[in-house]
Amino acid sequence: MAQRTTEIIVGLFILAGGAALLFLALQVSGLTFKPAGDTYTVDAYFNDAGGLGPRGRVSMAGVQVGQIREVTLDQETFQARVVMDISAAIDSIPADSSAIIRTSGLLGEQYIDISPxxxxxxLADGDTFYETQSALNIERMISNFASGQGGD
Known part of the structure; x- marks a missing residue:
């Protein structure tokens, strides 16, 4: 009987450990089971989207205000079109704000920072940021510097 109790306790411990690992994996990946809430969509066009991808962070003054829905190539302008879902609670972003691709830390993830x-x-649902700043491409900078195209 004592052996059976021990086996049940060990089994429950393993299940709890598996649930904890699943929870941590979801937290790290940014996936959640809860709905995103009410949002509105805005677009931005960049010459270089860098490493942006779906579910990427959109922040303003260091606070996350939304996430990236998709990154596609616009066939007419050949620019990266980034569609963002902004929280409906943040409904007063000035229309002349700019969207800037920034990097978190030296080698961290890239995200969009809104400069008001x-x-x-x-901005309202379906609007577009007209002023954008593309990702800083370190490889291109090093290549230009090495080939003497660094500029004056």
Missing amino acids: GADMQS
């Missing part, structure tokens, strides 16, 4: 403007009108 001063316009009295706010």
Whole structure:
């Protein structure tokens, strides 16, 4: 009987450990079971999207305000089109704000940082950021420097 109790306790311990690992994996990957809540969609066009991808972070003043839905190539302008879902609670982003691709740390993930403007009108569902700044491409900078195309 004591052996059976020990086996049950060990089994429960292994199940709890598996559940904890699943929880940590979901937290690290950014996946959740809860719905995202009410959002509205805005677009931005970049010459170089760098390492942006779906579920990437969109922040403003260091606070996450949304996430990237998709990154595609616009066939007309040959620019990267980034579609973002912004939380409906953040409904007063000035229309002249700019979207900048930044890197978290030296070698960290890339995300979009919204730099607010001063316009009295706010971005609405389906609007586009007209001022953007593409990702900093270190490999291209090193290549240009090495080939003497670094500029004056």
